[in-house]
Amino acid sequence: MKFTLSWLKDYLDTTATLEQIVDGLIGVGLEVEDVSDKTKLLAPFKVAYVIEAAKHPNADKLKLCKVETDSGIIQVVCGAPNARTGMKAIIALPGAVIPSSGETLELGKIRGEESQGMLCSERELLLSEEHDGIIDVAGDWLVGTPAVKALGLDDPMIHVKVTPNRPDALGIYGIARDLAAKGLGKLKPLSATPVAGTFDSPITVSLKFEGDSKPCPLFVGRYFRGVKNGPSPAWLQRQLKAIGLRPISTLVDITNYITFAYGRPLHVFDADKVKGNICVRMARDGEEILALDGKGYSLTSAMTVIADENSAEAIAGVMGGMASSCSETTTNVFLEAAYFDPLRTAATGRKLGIVSDARYRFERGVDSAFTQTGAEIASQMIVDLCGGAPSHLVVAGEVPNTARSYTLRTTRVKTLIGVDVPLTGQKRILAALGFGVRDTADGLECSAPSWRPDIHGEADLVEEVCRIYGLNNVPAVPMERSHPIAAPVLDTLQRRMLAARRALAVRGFNEAVTWSFIPEHHAALFGGGQAELKLANPISSELSDMRPSLIPNLVAAAGRNAKRGFADLCLSEVGHAYAGDRPGDETLRAAGIRRGSAVSRNWQGDARAVDAFDAKADALAILEASGAATNSLQIVSGAPAWFHPGRSGTIQMGPQNKLAYFGEVHPRVLAAMDVKGPLVAFEVVLNAIPVAKSKTATRAALKTSDLMAVTRDYAFVVDSAVEADALIKAAKAADKALISDASVFDVFKLEDGKKSYAVEVTLQPKDKTFTDEEIDAVSQKIIAGVAKATGGTLRS
């Protein structure tokens, strides 16, 4: 919403400075987007008189001007075709900074003639793009008059952002009311003396709705006979131009003026183009109209139109029609001031894609009680500026009843805002905003003004008091601590998230945060793409499906980074993946990928490419950091389809609770995503980790033995299908009391589908050192156990 300071002052009697007004606007909740004040920028530019514009002796296209300025007569070389003797122009003298270039003007010599100043074009002063000639100052301005004054630019323009709850502030009068309540002046009373009609309008109006007439409860019209349309007066054009509107003709300019002055949109029909009488009705499906923007629109039966006997002549509350629009030759005019339903207007405008000043106001809710007043103010302007004879008003329907009142308890401002605004102050503020205020036993009974559709209860009244009183006057009050020393606030999953994230960074991962939505084909590669996880209105096809896993984005990112020359990388993310659209379907995950070399080539040795065991170590480390009991995890081969079937594994606690996957990403997936490997990945589902049973901080007592552990090595020959884990389990199970650990330290392939596992078993004596017999006995148990479980034999 834009307005000029002078326009505001038409309604606000004030001595406040521009700065005070801007602060006041911000204070009452009308955020100031921009203040454009040309006074400073154009300070060096003044009116000058061209005494003579003669031909330049050395150039055909240049003129040599003798110019009278407030500091004497000077010579100026000018190239403008419109420079002429006797004109008034805008002069810049040496030292002036030219706004368009930012350069300081200096004395110059052009084709041998000295130029002691510059006659300026509009573009040079950043007033418009006009540069075909110099500014031809109209009016009887004295030499030396500041350019801003002579050009009517000494009126600062203020642009405020009006929140959608404040349609009343979409008229300058409403803004003036707020400022007056704030104490920045006095609101001038409306001058809206009814215009006396001299005849009955030949056009009548009817509201034709089935049932109630909610789409248009009120229509006020007036016929003007014998008006003279044409360009509007300079003052009106200037105000409209200042806020970015294009003057069209007096009649149209008047409607725009009332729209901005009072937030009251109007429409004028060329009465001679209206066939018969006017009615307001629902459009017919497929009904066509050529609107004022020059475009044709096809309407639906959910839209309201103003129609004559032939066709729809205007889209109610949105835009007028071309057929019955006013032109320079209009002599009989029909003025419309109506009230249209906000929701329907909004829906219509949205559906048709029309943005207009009228729609903007109607959809937020114009003041229905002001309809007739607006019509009278416009009538007076039409009579004053266009002449003609006004008819009696035509009124169809009535002002909808919006009367409602709410009680503001005397203590409520204090308890909700925390500041004691005296009751008289509260009353004054509410009254100044137009509320009817009455003292009752409970507090103040306040009736909402017709222009405030946003008032629906006591809290709204508090807000009114609060914004006018000023939020900056509300003292800050410390909150009480809930605990003298802060108590923990994070839950288990949040702690896991933090631990996983830090652990990943410690392991060398660069943490990324990537989109929750991914391309459909990526989702499909990773088991996603379900119908309920597809966005109905994605911003692009690249961001269409909720991600089923964090890995696809990391793989894609690895590809992008590799193309920039980062071949070896570790990327991680801790975030949500989506298995369905119910709250429980979202799981928090920690994932990482490694690409390229795990160890890059170096002076001590060769490079080593990443492999599944890097990802396995990552997964286990993250599980451990996140509080999983790592000694009870099972690792089984195989993982979801986006992993290499033979080089991937699942970490689980029983077949039903899968905690993590790791391994090489399937080559087909990489190919489909156009990312080159080697690339390994893991993903830990942080939600899936069982909560530790023990809640106590106390640790179990430490049991140690001073006796040295003994290790024994065994080499077993097994079928190549036998997994190391089965062998280790069997070895450990051979004597749980004595064997503290067992691990594979070498693997190699043998002939005939066999392989050899070299295993180191650690025996921990408890009370006394082992005898050879005891160790032999355990060895026999181990060998027997492994043989039974895996069919393995000791290699001879």
Next chain:
Amino acid sequence: MTLEKDILQQVAAASEEAALEAIRVATLGKKGSISEQMKLLGAMSPDERKVAGAALNVLKDKVADAIAARKGVLQEAQLEQRLASEKIDVTLPARAEPRGTVHPVSQVWEEVVQIFGDLGFAVAEGPHIEDDFHNFTALNIPQEHPARQEHDTFYFNEKPDGSRMVLRTHTSPVQIRTMLSSKPPIRIIAPGRTFRCDSDMTHTPMFNQIEGLVIDETSHMGHLKWILAEFCKSFFEVDDVKMRFRSSHFPFTEPSMEVDINCSWEGGQVKIGQGSSWLEILGSGMVHPNVIKAGGLDPAKYQGFAWGLGLDRIAMLKYGIPDLRAFFEADLRWLRHYGFKALSVPTLPGGLS
């Protein structure tokens, strides 16, 4: 005495341990020259034996000491030689270890939790895929509100019953979920991902917000102002920050206010707490009675306030990160430059940056 002189000369001349050992065997060994002389003592008279025996023992000790000393010298020399030969070029690179980083959003998450956690705010979370009730209706956003339009909200496809799930457009649904599941007094913050159909220089279709909610019987706007001011000082690590509180409008709060903080833009970098420019950082207000009601609480008894601010945005402001879009592009150069060290965990006693 020539024997002694002779042996000691040999010892001194020995250039390696093996030579010393040979000398030891040749002198002190069973058949060594000194041992052989010792054997002759038996044939001597007691007086002779006494004198000669003492002399031989002295000689024996001298020789043994000399050998030991020489051995020490040789070993030392050998070590010196080995050390000299073992010299490495320490300017060669150490074994490479990838250096991990934590994303700025994650870091700032922890910073904010440190501050509000100290004041007893729990961290509440909610689903990203929300229903209409939690995202809109319960937050006093009527059916026809522009925020529900497709140009603002990501929708999923209509279900058979006509309902449509949405990607939450703000973290405010967590207010409702919290009120419905817990009893006042409530103090929570709700950080997390939010989504809007927006993509340009300063908007991304996904961004991170942090919501705050206090519900009890007495908390008022003065408390809200205090907590926001204290948060800004603590978060931006400045002694004082000027704040401007502007009346505004949100469907879910009444009264509502927007908050600006003072900053300077000198040299193209924003500095909070300095200068005379204003920067809008958050929206807030007293929770609307309709919202309290939707949360299953009695607005006649309970009141409180809420605020929402952009987690990414305050990260940008605090750390001078220019472009929001880069947050989500996983560009290694960016992650390494703007990311935080693995163990730089923000804490109140240790500092938040």
